[in-house]
Amino acid sequence: MRALVFGASGQIGAPLLRRLHGAGWDVLAVSREPRSAAPGVQWLRGDLQHCDGLPAAVDAIFSCGPLDHFARWYAASRIDAPRVLAFGSTSAAAKLDSADPGERDLARRLREGEDGVLAAAAVRGAAATLLRPTLVYGAGRDLTLARIAAFARRRGWMVLPARATGLRQPVHVDDLAAAALAAQSAAASPGRGYDLPGGETLPYREMVARLLGAMQPAPRLLELPAPLFAIAFGAARLAGVARGIGDAAVGRLREDLVFDADPAARDFGYAPRRFDAASAAAPASG
Ligand SMILES: NC(=O)c1ccc[n+]([C@@H]2O[C@H](COP(=O)([O-])OP(=O)(O)OC[C@H]3O[C@@H](n4cnc5c(N)ncnc54)[C@H](OP(=O)(O)O)[C@@H]3O)[C@@H](O)[C@H]2O)c1
Structure with a gap:
């Protein structure tokens, strides 16, 4: 083949x-x-x-x-x-x-x-x-978790707005590769689209807390009230640190982004792993 x-x-x-x-x-x-x-x-x-x-x-x-x-x-x-x-x-x-x-x-x-x-x-x-x-991680070069890990590694802390509780389903890149191969040979998949979430649904702040907890030494997670976070975020933007992160993305930290893995599980046995914080925190190799 x-x-x-x-x-x-x-x-x-x-x-x-x-x-x-x-x-x-x-x-x-x-x-x-x-x-x-x-x-x-x-x-x-x-x-x-x-x-x-x-x-x-x-x-x-x-x-x-x-x-x-x-x-x-x-x-x-x-x-x-x-x-x-x-x-x-x-x-x-x-x-x-x-x-x-x-x-x-x-x-x-x-x-x-x-x-x-x-x-x-x-x-x-x-x-x-x-x-x-959904939100991809595991190669050490994604724009969400790898970027947060790199920032926190340099500074020893990471900051989020309070109540960043929107649900997320981070998905490991290798589970996506496995899904592509499985979908290729599945009789039911032609002509269809499948959402591919990760195997665990968790609040954004918990996802980040687990990411930081998997790092050595573990950076601190600071949670700021919305007005203070807006000031800090504005300053970060001016310093070029928050490049590409707009107000809409910050607003979504309180929104649930949840997708259904059942159709992919049914049609080609999609079974992604639970969130692997250590893998999400690991820098890119090579
Ligand atoms: N990253 C995420 O969080 C995420 C989330 C959901 C969906 N996805 C989707 O999953 C797929 C793979 O994501 P990824 O992050 O692995 O891919 P990516 O980094 O966006 O791109 C993968 C490769 O595509 C090639 N490429 C990029 N721009 C190109 C262009 N304008 N013309 C031709 N080739 C180009 C590059 O290869 P070369 O430099 O070797 O040419 C690059 O290494 C994409 O469709 C992406 O939209 C990603």
């Missing part, structure tokens, strides 16, 4: 390559950067606009990079592949009505990407499946 993988150098792509190789697949992996060969993996240099050396046919295409770019590439490509597995995000639903125009635009692009992949697959008689992770 031969797979073509986009986004293979990413947080989810890297464990997916290991799992594909372990399951006996030959892998063609696309990257914009030169990469050293790994067992069972041949790297092609390119992106989602242009890539030389693509074969005429593969058994499956996996997309672990930006979904909107992949949807455009897939609609225009002629490559023959009976199965397509593409990662999107639960942000497609969670940020749909955000007060932040940038977040609403992301949600729109994710939804259009999903629709585009399903429509292009239908035209060519291929079976596509969309996979939507």
Whole structure:
């Protein structure tokens, strides 16, 4: 079996390559950067606009990079592949009505990407499946928990607004790689999209407290009343520390973002691990 993988150098792509190789697949992996060969993996240099050396046919295409770019590439490509597995995000639903125009635009692009992949697959008689992770961790380079861990490691503390009690379901990147492989061979998954939450639902502040508790020495968690937090957050922004974190994201700390794993469990045995704080706190290796 031969797979073509986009986004293979990413947080989810890297464990997916290991799992594909372990399951006996030959892998063609696309990257914009030169990469050293790994067992069972041949790297092609390119992106989602242009890539030389693509074969005429593969058994499956996996997309672990930006979904909107992949949807455009897939609609225009002629490559023959009976199965397509593409990662999107639960942000497609969670940020749909955000007060932040940038977040609403992301949600729109994710939804259009999903629709585009399903429509292009239908035209060519291929079976596509969309996979939507919640908050990803485990590779040491995600923008939530790894970023909080890096900040707290440098300073010895982390600060949250009081009552940051919105529920979260952090999901380990390796569980997502396993899900992609399982969905690939599941009879019920073609033409469907699945939310892929982690195996534990917990309040945001508890998630951060456990993350900090897994670090040595454990940084302190400070919880500030909303007006004080707003001042501290404003100062952090001015200092460039809170880059990319808007008011909408801070407001969501009190909102539950909870998704249903049952359809994925039913159709391809999805069984993600409980929140592994030690793994979330570990810096990226290599
Ligand atoms: N991170 C999260 O918390 C999270 C949460 C929910 C869903 N997701 C989704 O899960 C998937 C994988 O996430 P990730 O964080 O592992 O991926 P990522 O870091 O966003 O991207 C994975 C890889 O895609 C390639 N890539 C990025 N931008 C590209 C572009 N404009 N054109 C072509 N290639 C590009 C890069 O590979 P090269 O540099 O080697 O080309 C990158 O290493 C994505 O669809 C993401 O939206 C992520």
